[in-house]
Amino acid sequence: MDATDADIDLRDPSLYLNRELSQLEFNVRVLAQAQDERLPLLERLRYLCITCTNLDEFFEIRAATVRTATQYGSAQAPPDGLSPSVALKLIHEKATDLVGRMYATWNQALRPALNDAGIRILPREAWNAKQKRWLRRYFDDEIMPVLSPLGLDNAHPFPRILNKSLNVVVVLSGKDAFGRAGRMAIVRAPRSLPRIIQIPEEISGGPHDFVLLSAVLTAFVDTLFPGMQVKGAYQFRVTRNSELIVDEEEVENLASALKTELVGRGFRRAVRLEVADTTPKPILDILLENFQLPDSAVYRINGPVNLNRVIQVYDLVDRPELKFPPFVPRPRFSDEESPFERIRERDMLLHHPYDSFSDVLELLEHAATDPDVLAIKQTLYRTGKEPALQEALIEAARNGKDVTVLVELRARFDEEANIRVADRLQEAGVQVVYGVVGYKTHAKMLLIVRREGKALRRYVHLGTGNYNSGTAKVYTDLGLLTADPDIGHDVHLLFQQLSGLAPAFKLKRLLHAPFTLHRGLIAKIERETANAEAGRPAWIVARMNALNEVAVMQALYAASRAGVRIDLIVRGACCLRPGVPGVSENIRVRSVIGRFLEHSRVYAFCNNGKREIYCASADWMERNLLRRVETCFPILDAKLAQRVHDEALASYLADTAEAWQLEADGSYSRVQPEAGAEPVSAQGTLLAKLCG
Structure with missing residues (x-):
């Protein structure tokens, strides 16, 4: 290491990626599954809905935390050094792009493909007269009796809107029975109403014809306002901060305190507003004022604002050829032996x-x-x-x-x-x-x-x-x-x-947070560093859901600089930058997104040829290593340790079908098989080997 290398500051913010932006990148990879024409059609629909649900949770927790920090400050700056206001701006830009891709995937790819496969999600303009008559009766009999439209005036202020609920803002003209001039009303869709309505085959002519509740509401909303003219009806949905805050040291009964908090969770501070892309600006301004949100919290939607609810179609349509082939997990206990005998044996x-x-x-x-x-x-x-x-x-x-x-x-x-x-x-x-x-x-x-x-x-x-x-x-x-x-x-x-x-x-064998796991991991990384500096073999392979703990990342950077070969398999957010000259040239980071959600945590260390393999409940995140109770346990049986290495680590490093590689700029690129070689899927290989 020369003098220039020695001067590198491993605390430099440019060496770290932003956690929230990295989390959004993960959802880009999930969405790519929905766009992958090699996958069964209904599975692609499922991936699209998973992306939507993930994005909801991202705004409820991560974006909400950043927005709170812009108002009240944060305890400490993140390792990437981004201020909350800058981070929030970048989140909006990246999320806007992601939302655009999601709805383009729905409108231009999945919805037409489903239609070609005989699974139709019918927009209003596609309803024929027979379908419209049936839907009108359905609205009158099943929907209208549970609706409570609220006309807005001095006596009826803007109502409380539940987190992630479907709503329609209605623009009116004319007067009601009391002579009151109508301008605007809110129609809230109760959670009891199905978001996907299946039209009977004898009415529609096809076995798999569906209509979204939002389309039915906007089509027949005029029924709710007799004598008045509906000038426009626009769906919207608000996402709220859903992090529960309970001062555990102040409450006498945690369960009771949480029950109280849960009652109000659905009405906490708003963080995102989704509206139909046809919503006029004056209406949008009224919504923003009532939710106390800036323009940067708005996402205009070309489609249903609750697109994740289309997941119901996956269960309603019995088309095995459009789903992943079923498999039967293998049991490990036999009927002839006691589980205790089997475990005691090995x-x-x-x-x-x-x-x-x-x-x-x-x-x-x-x-x-x-x-x-x-x-x-x-x-x-x-x-x-x-x-x-x-x-x-x-x-x-x-x-x-x-x-x-x-x-x-x-x-x-x-x-x-x-x-x-x-x-x-x-x-x-x-x-x-x-x-x-x-x-x-x-x-x-x-x-x-x-x-x-x-x-x-x-x-x-x-x-x-x-x-x-x-x-x-x-x-x-x-x-x-x-x-x-x-x-x-x-x-x-x-x-x-x-x-x-x-x-x-x-403890004799286990590492556990918040006591020994953090320093134990760093000690093992530093041992590999010392071995590399002494010319001994040194490598680290670790698999987890997320990586953001600063001290661990700095130890990995130091190990890389010493020549330790490091392979990280990180499914979601990763704040470490691989491939930075002089810092992380020996670190590779990949993410595998496949049929199953990768959730295993496995850590392997060379240990000068005496390999150690651990499994754990903890990701390499600050919260897991420092603020949670976690366990990390060694695999002592040599044959089982080899299984863990082969099945959970080596197979994923060899994946060329579902793997993505993290670049130094924070973007991900698909791992490609070598020229002429067939793609290798870790999950597919394990399914064939273990369940075939």
């Missing part, structure tokens, strides 16, 4: 969705009825709607087991569901705890204590994903089932720490 690795999540449920159900099981402890972050896991825990408690469940009430957008789960478990006699004040418990742990002869043995499941059978079918995640005494000891201490008031323990 550690097991579960790679979802290729391996069935039913194995985890089977283990828990077996523990609930096994007379030798004394205690069950589990963390729950996102539980899903299926009750099998809850039923097993309840049955265990009724069978006299000591059952303790840590339910994380603050799992974003799942708070209400988790409160219901916690209440149900408590009513059945399960001891429920809510974790640690100020720290979300994101760790995925299951501990079963069983008496075997004169001794107690601990059985453990540790995972990278949630105990959720629904997401386990569409997310890639890794889980370890083990009876290793040291890992069992560590997990026991972690539960003791979470449910009691225990001090920080020194």
Whole structure:
């Protein structure tokens, strides 16, 4: 390293990408799936709707946070150095471009392709007389009775508009029955109304003809204002800040405080306004004034403002040839053996969705009825709607087991569901705890204590994903089932720490946030750096959902400068710039977007030829490493470690079908196969190998 190299400041903001802009880039990659004609048509529609939903959440949380910072300031500047006002401007520019691409994909590609396939989402101008008569009756019988139009005047101020709800602003002329002059009214679509209406085949002539609720509302809205003339009807939707704020140290009951906050979540400060692109400026100005938003918060929409609701068509249309081929996850437990015997014999690795999540449920159900099981402890972050896991825990408690469940009430957008789960478990006699004040418990742990002869043995499941059978079918995640005494000891201490008031323990095998994971990762990166400087082999391969923690990025930059080869597989936002001369020339970053949502977290280190492989619940983000309870566990069995390396790392580095490479400027380019070679899909290869 020469003097010029030594002068490089790794804190230089130009070395870092903006988190919010990187997150928007991820949604560009998801949208590219909707534009990919190689994929089944209804799957492309699903990707478009996922992009819409992702963008909603982005505005509810990330953009809302930046907008708040423009008004009240932020605790510290982000590593990229962008001020909140500049970041908000760039967000608007990039989001506007993304929205334009989304609706172009819908209007110019997917809607015509669906029509050609016999799946018609009919616009108003395409309705024939028979369809229009049926829709008019449907409006009169099913829609109008639940509507409450509100004419705006001095006695009727602008109503409260629920977050992400469908609304129509109506421009009127004439007078009503009381002689009041009409100018403008708001029609809110209750959540009880279906957003997609299927026209009966005998009416429409086709089995898959649909109409959007927004089109029906605007077509027949004049029915709501008899004696007046409708001059225009324009759909709109407002997105609000959805981050819940509870001062945990001030409240006496976290569950009660969250229930109170949830009531008002749908009416918090507005951050985005979507309107029909035909909305006149005077009407738009009235909407902006009422929502207290600037012009830069407006997104004019050429299509339905709630495009994500078209996802219902995916489930309503039974056309297997237009969807991904089905597959059956493989079970790992046989009917002839006890799960405990199998795990005691040797550690097991579960790679979802290729391996069935039913194995985890089977283990828990077996523990609930096994007379030798004394205690069950589990963390729950996102539980899903299926009750099998809850039923097993309840049955265990009724069978006299000591059952303790840590339910994380603050799992974003799942708070209400988790409160219901916690209440149900408590009513059945399960001891429920809510974790640690100020720290979300994101760790995925299951501990079963069983008496075997004169001794107690601990059985453990540790995972990278949630105990959720629904997401386990569409997310890639890794889980370890083990009876290793040291890992069992560590997990026991972690539960003791979470449910009691225990001090920080020194663990034998696990790294855990917020105590040892952050510094442990940096120590391992620095060890690779030292090995490279000493001329020893050194490399790092890590896979995660997002990367933004500054100290970790600086350690990676230093390692790269020392000659460590670093491959990062980062699905979503990545704030590190690869390929910067003199800084990150040895770092490659790729993102894989495929049939399944990449959710596994895996870290591998060369360790001078004595390879270490860890799986974790934590991304390399500030919140995960410093402000959450997370676990990071080693894969000790050599064969399983090789499986993790081959299936979760090497296969993704070899992907040339669904992989994108991050460039130094923050853009992504598709990874291309070598000339003459067939594209290689990591997910496709694993499906064929593990489920074929």
